[in-house]
Amino acid sequence: MYRYDELDQAFVDQRVAEFRDQTRRYLAGELSEDDFRPLRLRNGLYLQRHAPMLRIAIPYGLLSSRQLRALAAIARRYDRGYGHFTTRQNLQLNWPALADAPQILAELAAVQMHAIQTSGNCVRNVTADHLAGIAPDEIDDPRPYCEIIRQWATLHPEFTYLPRKFKIAVTGSPQDRAASEVHDIGLQLRRDPVDGGIGFTVRVGGGLGRAPVIGQVIREFLPLADLLAYLEAILRVYNRHGRRDNLNKARIKVLVKSLGVARFREQVETEWSLERERAPRLELSEVERVRGCFTPPPYEPLADLDVAAGRAPAFQAWYRYNTRAHRMRGYRAVFVSLKAHGAVPGDMSSQQMETVAELADRYSFGLIRATHTQNLLLADVPQRELHDLWQALAAAGLAMPNIGTLTDMIACPGLDFCSLANAGTIAVARALQQRFDDLDYLYDLGEIEIKMSGCMNACGHHHVGHIGVLGVDKHGEEWYQISIGGSANGFTALGEVLGPSVPQGEVAATIERIVETYRALREPDERFIDTVRRVGLTPFREGAYALHPAAA
Amino acid sequence: MRYILRQHELSAEPPAVASPTVSLAELRRDPERWRSQSGPRAVRLTPTDAVEELAAELPFLSVVEVEFPSASDGRGYSQARLLRERLGFRGELRAVGAGVRQDQIFLLARCGFDAFELAAGEDPEAARRALARYDVAYQPGSSLFAVRRQRFRGAGS
Numbered sequence: 001m002y003r004y005d006e007l008d009q010a011f012v013d014q015r016v017a018e019f020r021d022q023t024r025r026y027l028a029g030e031l032s033e034d035d036f037r038p039l040r041l042r043n044g045l046y047l048q049r050h051a052p053m054l055r056i057a058i059p060y061g062l063l064s065s066r067q068l069r070a071l072a073a074i075a076r077r078y079d080r081g082y083g084h085f086t087t088r089q090n091l092q093l094n095w096p097a098l099a100d101a102p103q104i105l106a107e108l109a110a111v112q113m114h115a116i117q118t119s120g121n122c123v124r125n126v127t128a129d130h131l132a133g134i135a136p137d138e139i140d141d142p143r144p145y146c147e148i149i150r151q152w153a154t155l156h157p158e159f160t161y162l163p164r165k166f167k168i169a170v171t172g173s174p175q176d177r178a179a180s181e182v183h184d185i186g187l188q189l190r191r192d193p194v195d196g197g198i199g200f201t202v203r204v205g206g207g208l209g210r211a212p213v214i215g216q217v218i219r220e221f222l223p224l225a226d227l228l229a230y231l232e233a234i235l236r237v238y239n240r241h242g243r244r245d246n247l248n249k250a251r252i253k254v255l256v257k258s259l260g261v262a263r264f265r266e267q268v269e270t271e272w273s274l275e276r277e278r279a280p281r282l283e284l285s286e287v288e289r290v291r292g293c294f295t296p297p298p299y300e301p302l303a304d305l306d307v308a309a310g311r312a313p314a315f316q317a318w319y320r321y322n323t324r325a326h327r328m329r330g331y332r333a334v335f336v337s338l339k340a341h342g343a344v345p346g347d348m349s350s351q352q353m354e355t356v357a358e359l360a361d362r363y364s365f366g367l368i369r370a371t372h373t374q375n376l377l378l379a380d381v382p383q384r385e386l387h388d389l390w391q392a393l394a395a396a397g398l399a400m401p402n403i404g405t406l407t408d409m410i411a412c413p414g415l416d417f418c419s420l421a422n423a424g425t426i427a428v429a430r431a432l433q434q435r436f437d438d439l440d441y442l443y444d445l446g447e448i449e450i451k452m453s454g455c456m457n458a459c460g461h462h463h464v465g466h467i468g469v470l471g472v473d474k475h476g477e478e479w480y481q482i483s484i485g486g487s488a489n490g491f492t493a494l495g496e497v498l499g500p501s502v503p504q505g506e507v508a509a510t511i512e513r514i515v516e517t518y519r520a521l522r523e524p525d526e527r528f529i530d531t532v533r534r535v536g537l538t539p540f541r542e543g544a545y546a547l548h549p550a551a552a
Numbered sequence: 553m554r555y556i557l558r559q560h561e562l563s564a565e566p567p568a569v570a571s572p573t574v575s576l577a578e579l580r581r582d583p584e585r586w587r588s589q590s591g592p593r594a595v596r597l598t599p600t601d602a603v604e605e606l607a608a609e610l611p612f613l614s615v616v617e618v619e620f621p622s623a624s625d626g627r628g629y630s631q632a633r634l635l636r637e638r639l640g641f642r643g644e645l646r647a648v649g650a651g652v653r654q655d656q657i658f659l660l661a662r663c664g665f666d667a668f669e670l671a672a673g674e675d676p677e678a679a680r681r682a683l684a685r686y687d688v689a690y691q692p693g694s695s696l697f698a699v700r701r702q703r704f705r706g707a708g709s
Contacts, residue, residue: 156690281705
């Protein structure tokens with residue numbers, strides 16, 4: 001993984017000193033709340049429903065065991081002994097005290113971490129495919145480019161006060177696992193068909209939130225050397241011309257739409273051609289330095305094993321659902337499920353973090369990844385160790401064999417924590433876990449992605465869920481709008497709302513009627529999303545809103 | 553009060569321009585008359601002004617003031633870089649308005665500002681400390697305000 005050099009360390013240390021001074025001024029009354037807000041947001045600190053919330057960056061989701069132990073210690077000392085992994089590969093602490101925030105940031109800096117630009121109207125944490133570097137279908141490892149973009153975007157002198165937040169994702173595979181088409185900028189790695197050089201297809205203007213849009217291609221192939229120059233051109237057009245009069249119309253997608261993608265592209269290309277010589281150059285030596293941090297770990301020459309043979313059915317189920325193919329023979333990638341039934345999706349206790357850090361040291365070269373589906377991943381586990389690893393994870397409550405199934409759902413923190421939310425997500429998640437507690441039934445349903453957001457801001461990506469659940473406020477009550485047909489994996493599509501919203505107590509039953517409709521209509525081996533695409537919404541609408549037997 | 557940045561030092565100096573500062577709109581209404589005025593000239597840009605429209609006038613200007621109505625309005629940073637880097641403006645580039653504060657001054661200096669009219673209530677001592685807070689940066693920045701180490705280089709740095 002990336003290791004800080006003297007510049008990186010000096011920078012985060014100086015950043016901590018700056019925020020310590022800003023917090024002191026705020027607490028001393030020298031800085032008003034209005035003036036402090038943009039400063040604390042750019043250091044990851046929100047003021048939420050009960051307490052501040054600190055969003056810690058996990059750049060492109062990669063953590064060392066040392067860092068995960070530090071997070072565990074911070075959560076124990078300054079919070080209530082747990083943290084929440086988000087869809088953007090960050091970790092949120094829900095209960096820190098404002099006065100402790102500078103010290104937390106100092107402890108993060110000591111392990112080469114920070115919370116810089118995890119919030120505010122600036123370039124946010126750059127995200128990547130959680131199978132980066134090990135996926136069999138990968139063109140190139142996206143993480144070195146994510147790291148370069150992270151550095152370029154960090155306290156950028158020109159682009160720290162943008163009209164609105166700005167999210168960049170990089171995917172290294174044709175099968176997009178980073179949802180790059182719903183980001184402000186989505187970069188897809190490509191090889192030049194002529195000389196084999198690395199470059200990117202550049203998409204702009206994707207995003208979820210209030211008005212979901214799929215990003216559009218503005219450049220089919222951008223050579224790597226021009227990456228930063230081109231990003232500067234896009235950001236400059238946006239910084240100058242993005243709307244600042246209306247918060248809801250300030251994202252780049254609104255600018256792209258109002259100009260039209262052709263004119264937007266023309267402005268970017270003009271800006272790029274004028275600045276190409278002046279803009280920051282991506283020197284090959286720098287690319288090589290960063291790439292050198294992401295070399296493959298020292299794999300052993302191993303043979304593939306028939307791991308599940310003769311093992312207990314519980315292990316076989318876990319192996320099937322919670323592990324993935326690896327490009328190296330004899331290895332598997334292992335999901336650490338943060339979706340145990342009865343648990344809050346994405347939550348993890350300090351003790352569990354320490355357990356996983358220990359297991360990563362023992363079985364997976366000391367590295368851990370956070371996925372955008374709110375699980376963790378041990379990427380490089382020898383197959384012969386899988387049974388031992390499974391036992392250890394199961395003992396810690398981290399081996400729920402439900403990855404990719406309906407209860408591996410994504411949920412934002414919702415009304416229980418977030419001051420923006422209209423409705424809770426945790427109670428709905430619990431109801432779904434209870435209703436779908438039968439594993440055989442879950443396995444029969446197969447791959448279904450439920451994504452749930454407590455408000456229009458769509459932190460839970462409900463627009464791109466096979467089944468999307470959106471919390472709405474209805475006369476002070478928590479109601480939920482349900483959509484189906486969304487997808488972000490490989491084929492990006494936005495879900496369509498099925499019908500009127502339903503009260504909290506009806507969500508799980510409505511979803512059960514939707515999946516029962518699927519069971520009745522599916523063809524052999526047909527996934528839920530494929531049935532929806534084949535038959536359309538109507539039968540699902542009829543199924544979802546069929547009257548209860550009791551009410552009929 | 554106007555503060556001038558020279559060799560990383562911030563010093564208080566009365567404005568060098570005695571004649572009134574005009575807006576870009578005023579200047580464009582009658583550029584000939586404006587050019588014929590004697591003495592140093594200053595223009596004030598608002599966030600929506602297109603700096604490109606000032607290109608022909610830059611050789612006749614001593615000062616360009618760039619307005620920051622609030623600290624969160626970042627358009628002036630782009631205006632500054634365009635003036636310095638693309639249009640080659642070498643005169644005084646002055647940040648003015650309620651958004652010119654100690655927490656922004658490092659970024660302003662990196663974008664090429666060399667003069668600051670600090671917002672009301674801002675302590676110049678605190679602004680001096682803020683300018684010295686970072687000695688590293690990732691991006692290329694103004695040659696008037698270099699840092700000890702930076703990661704990426706542009707052709708001009």
